[in-house]
Amino acid sequence: MMRLGCLAIFLIISNVMFGQNNLKTVDSVYQHCVQNPHDTDAINQLNSQINRLYNRYPDSVQFYTIKQVELAKNANSIRLEARAYIAWGICQEIQGNLDSAIALYQIANKKSMKTNNLGLKASVYNNLGIVYSYKGLYESSLEYTLKAMQIQEERNDSSGMAMIYNNLGLRYSELGNQENAIKYYKKAIVLNRAINRMYHLGTNYCNLGRSLYIKRDLDSSKSCYDKALRISKQEGDLYNQSLVYDGLAHILLEQKKINTAQLYLDSLLVVATSISDDYGINNAKFTQGVILQAKGDYKNALVYFLAFEKWVLKNRYGSSQPDVYRSISDTYKALGNFPKALEYMQFFADAKDSILSDQKDLALEQISIYKQGKLQREKDVLNKEISIQEIAIEHEQNLKNIFVLIGGLLLLIAMGIGHRYLAVKKTKKVLAEKNKIIESEKERSEALLLNILPEEIAQELKEKGKADARDFDMVSILFTDFKDFTKTSATLNATDLVKEINTCFETFDGIIEKYNIEKIKTIGDSYMAAGGLPVPTKESVKNTVLAALEMQQFIKDHKLVLEAENRPAFEMRVGIHTGPVVAGIVGVKKFQYDIWGDTVNTASRMESNGKVGKVNISKATYELLKNESEFAFESRGKIKAKGKGEIEMWFVMLK
Secondary structure, three states, rough: OOOOHHHHHHHHHHHHHHHHHHHHHHHHHHHHHHOOOHHHHHHHHHOOOOOOOOOOOOOHHHHHHHHHHHHHHHOOOHHHHHHHHHHHHHHHHHHHOOHHHHHHHHHHHHHHHOOOOHHHHHHHHHHHOOOOOOOOOHHHHHHHHHHHHHHOOOOOOOOHHHHHHHHHHHHHHHOOOOHHHHHHHHHHHHHHOOOOOOOOOHHHHHHHHHHHHHHHHHHHHHHHHHHHHHHHHHHOHHHHHHHHHHHHHHHHOOOOOOHHHHHHHHHHHHHHHHHHOHHHHHHHHHHHHHHHHHOOHHHHHHHHHHHHHHHHHOOHHHHHHHHHHHHHHHHHHOEEEEOHHHHHHHHHHHHHHHHHOOOHHHHHHHHHHHHHHHHHHHHHHHOOOOHHHHHHHHHHHHHHHHHOOOOOOOHHHHHHHHHHHHHHHHHHHHHHHHHHHHHHHHHHHHHHHHHHHHHHHHHHHHOOOOOOEEEEEEEEEEEEOOHHHHHHHOOOOOHHHHHHHHHHOOOOOOHHHHHOOOEEEEEOOOOEEEEEOOOOOOOHHHHHHHHHHHHHHHHHHHHHHHHHHHOOOOOOOEEEEEEEEEEEEEEOOOEEEEEEEHHHHHHHHHHHHOOOEEEEEEEEHHHHHOOOOOEEEEEEEEEEEEEEOEEEEEEEOOO
């Protein structure tokens, strides 16, 4: 057992060499496609090669998936374009960018609808089911998974059915129905064994092992994990190996074998790091916290749990929230911090209720669109009522004129008509007042919509009922992040922490509005904005940098004020990169205007490799600004960035 870590390292080295050879093959196929742009068979082969390397080299593979989209468009093949977007979405999913993955899958879905390829549609539905489950949106996840299953069963596609059965098992497991989960995992195992799909068989046994672990059948669970580990090693599936090591670590913790559990966790980290598996690396933090809990080292366990919580919130892994909140609550309780234990127990209850209820809260962010449509319909109905009443008044007035010729009966009829006339007039007044209220509510709804979406996108949404994703050639992405946020926030109570973050972000909102930059979103203590969309401008790069410098100056000035009052203050890094992106509305029920692409990832690396108080920019941004007289630059040379290799960077400042 002590040789476990060495064995893992040996296997990783072997798989890395194998993967690098495959990357050379992928590049060779790609170069052929570039030289032969109408060779759809070659583009199809490129996609097949890419599919084998997702879990080994997600960053490198993503480059080729983006290029594959361009190749498919040039070849005028909607089918290949859809497959390329699926591949791109998988890369984003593996790297933890769930909203970006959903947006790309939705684009693939639109493309697949234009084809008669049922297998392609099933693939899109299957991937949407997976990514929605990560977000804890199980209702949507099951909906898409069942759609995929229906298609594959109608096609009688054994490999497709096996994949869907496995994912349907995952959905049932997440909902707490382990009996159904086990049933579908076993169905998948039978099919994959029959068609000798060993790679997927390893995944099936891993998932079956987890469901048996949840049922506390530890012996059967370990047997399944052992089979999964053996198959995954044979097939070179490092991604599944990391999941198996995590599962075995938890079983050994249940058996009070803490040191052996730590060995498996160490192997998990080595494997996950070697393939840039963001989920595996961060999931290891949670397991490390559990191990430290078991050792009674609650203080350090809390550090790991809080780090995992930050990652979960940043990447919107809704399915992981209840577990981490419960663990943090238990740890605070063990440390004697009962107020924080109670606070996180409430977080746990809210998260669990949100995920396992009917998910009514998912409709909240769409309320502005819903109300706008509803109020307009009500206005139309009221206007029709007013028209009907006016016709009635005119008709009754005509009757009055006719009945003037009729003696004594005229008086009685006239009195009735007069009473009716006054009532209708009063009704018309009431309806007019309601109409004013509706107009006011409509204005409020539109204002809410503009708080969520850029004006141009909101207008398109109102006019067409949807907003198409768009390509932009040159967008400057800005990321901010507070240094030692977890440590500094620990010195503040919840109210003061939220107030301080809100103060900073409200100021940032004002700054980007001043420079005509689009706020994209906040992610925990990070702030993301973009210059040059949805309407590109010549000044967008310059304005993005000016905004970043002003943000940094605010943080510095604000820090001086707080320190003078003997209060804790944040320090901040800022990074900017300029390049092409895809932008659009992500999500089905819970929507947001978002951007994705390699430019976003590089901008994030600019921030993480920056320094406190500085604005760190990429070579692409520097080249666009180097002739601007108001800026000064400090070359930092080439700096190694995670998943990117060495990148040239500069600090930028005002002269």
